[in-house]
Amino acid sequence: MKTILTILAITFLWGCNKSSKTNETTDPDWAQAVTAFKELQETLKKENGETWNHSLEGPLIFVNRDTRAIIANESDNSGELVKRENLFVGKLPENINIANTAFDWNGKKWTMVAFPLPDTKEKRLNLLIHESFHRIQPAIGFGSLAEIQSVHLDSKNGRVWLKLELEALKKALDSNEPEIHIKNALLFRQHRYQSFPDAKQAENSLEINEGLAEYTGSILSKRTDSDLKKHYISQIDWFYTLPAFVRSFPYFTIPVYGYFLQKTDKGWNLKITKDTNLTDFFTGFWNVDCQELTDDTILEIGKTYGIDSIIENETERENKKEELKNRYKKKFLSDSVVVIGLEALNLGFDPSNVMPLDSSGTVYPNLRVTDNWGILEVDSCGALIGPAWNKVIISYPELITDTLIYGKGWKLKLNQSWRLDLVDKKYMVTKE
Template sequence: MKQTFLTSFFFLFILGVKAQKQSISPDTISIFFDELKTASAKNITLWDKDLYGPTILIDPKTREVFSNEQDAEGILKQNGNIFSGILPPDINIANTAVNWSGKKWAMIMLPLSQNRQNRINLLAHESFHRIQPSLGFTLNNVENNHLDQKDGRIYLRLELEALKQAVRSSSEKELKQHLTSAFTFRKYRNTLYNGSEAAENLLELNEGIAEFTGLVVSGRNKEDARSSLLNGIDDFMKNPTFVRSFAYHTTPVYGYLLYNKDKGWNKKIDAKTDLTGYFIKAFKITIPADLQKAVEELYDDYNGKTIIKEEAEREERTKKLIAEYKLKFIQQPHFEIRFEKMNVSFDPRNIVPLEDKGTVYPNIRVTDLWGILTVENGALMSPDWDKISISNPVKTENKKISGDGWILELSDGYTISKDKDSGNYKLVKN
């Protein structure tokens, strides 16, 4: 991509954020930091590096931020053992790693789970993102739009059903049987979509390894770890789309099952590792030569008939939604905004790929040199991530412009103009 930008992919990812207004004490915040510090110290051999470092917890409603150390610019003020202040409006709120005020932070949204293990899991996940460049893992988040297609979804769901059975396995023979099925579904899926294996691998090396790290550092015992993996897959199946969140529920399962055999497997991989090939070799799996025949024979063992029926019905509903979005953001007059130096956060669970036209993000927040755009009713991101399209504006108040489910707060030096022929709006730099 030509322009430089930062992306945060977990906007409003934690359930319960929406309508809660919580008052949290500094003592409670200190407990959260201490939990992460203790868990990180116990698991320092996982990466031979301490996960604990600059961490900020933030209330997405008030933008009040709490940190475990002072920022470089002195924006945060000390309050007992922690530091607090208000995060500037040009910084997007997300569960991510972020460069701000002279430091690279792990950023996590409040409220945190009341379950201690779940809290530590999330904190460790984002802490891994903070240190992952130092471990040799590049920050990559690619769209796996094939996982919004009927067959892509079918064979991912079948893979996950096989992984659930692998987690429940009571013998090595049973474990290997279900892992073989999982990899067979995966390999067949990758034959259906060119480039899908590489795209999936990039997201799994990023989010999958981070979530595996969180799972290990959380300190769950064997029973709790199994329950967490199984419940996670079941919850994941309820997401409207899989394209950016599947890696949270594939790599952690493979990784955890291998961790039970080899505590150091994760230190043998790097940013160029083909995780699928690595796991197949590590588990000593033999993939059937005739993949299509193999998957047809395995359908019934993993709820295949129901999955295929559900996905056929979903495809019909999706076709209607795509037609509506095409009308709104392409065929009808619309407002196109090009990026200059963009930072974006969004909910990865409900995005809608729009064929070769880009991807619709129902909820997204963009900051750029031209200002702040907040969208709650859909926006079309271009395939190259160089522009975003929204519905035409309907109201202007000084520098605040609004339309159907969106608000644009313009910076000085920018205005909007309407093309008389097309009826489209565009951003103009004075």
């Protein structure tokens, strides 16, 4: 089974306490697109492929989430896009998830970014270059990356040790002598890996993929050095407000380490391959010895970085999380569910709120799934994807029509020859 994971901030027309949208966007934000294309082209022409020894320029599509209207910087190979002035317009097929990502369509590999775009030039460049990096990944040796979910970062201790690492990185960004704080950040990381033996490989798989992309986007965003440090600090503070850390953390760790590395070695990233362990690379660069760290040692170092407050906050969060997990278990592990098998999964989701549900799989509060059977769209009410990526579970249907099936917070559109059957209290999607 080919699984494609993409980041998707989804806007729904139904769901849990959601109000319906009535105004469909008719103007595909032409002015935004023209400005962004110009800014990106000017920046990448000047950069001239130096960051990765490969040009980041290439096919780019902006898409409106409501109308699926496309504005592209070049034509597709199938002629679906129509030229308008010096750009190209069209409509994204329904079976393609709208996401900030790289994807293959009509004979080309594209960067896709959804409207609305960020409100400043620096933020726009950061986003567009991040996603452009994903498009060139296979060409620079980072293709076919297998991501492992960092489920330990949904635990109290995992989050505490990660927050301490990030607090040390914030201190480094605000210090004239950053190295001591960078070394302490790496000690907190080592302690996290002592506590969770599988964490090192899992975190690295995500940091190679998303961390390097975000480093590239931020370092080429045209921010001044002072503004870049302020950006990293504010991003870390914003990260703490996210409901889940398990997939979003690389956006906030690797850019900071990379920022300090490029101060000494501008081409450090060219030494990285998809087989590199970034933690080993960092500890080697800053001469941090691998050592067994006791809790007492870490607690003492942690006083500099507000460990007591972090533990208090995470203890409170842990209690709330257990309550939510119990609700999810009652909802998705009962007989009153719809079970849909996954065959050719294409998944769009928000990485900031996914929640591992022990050995039962992972809950995605909002997602969009396309598969052989059709399209499933879920809003904040959630869906459970099994640990083997072979099924998705949602709540009981509330309305079944000839073309669409609705439940609390979800909508299912089945292709011809597929149907919803009730089997032993559970609904199953089956092929006729």
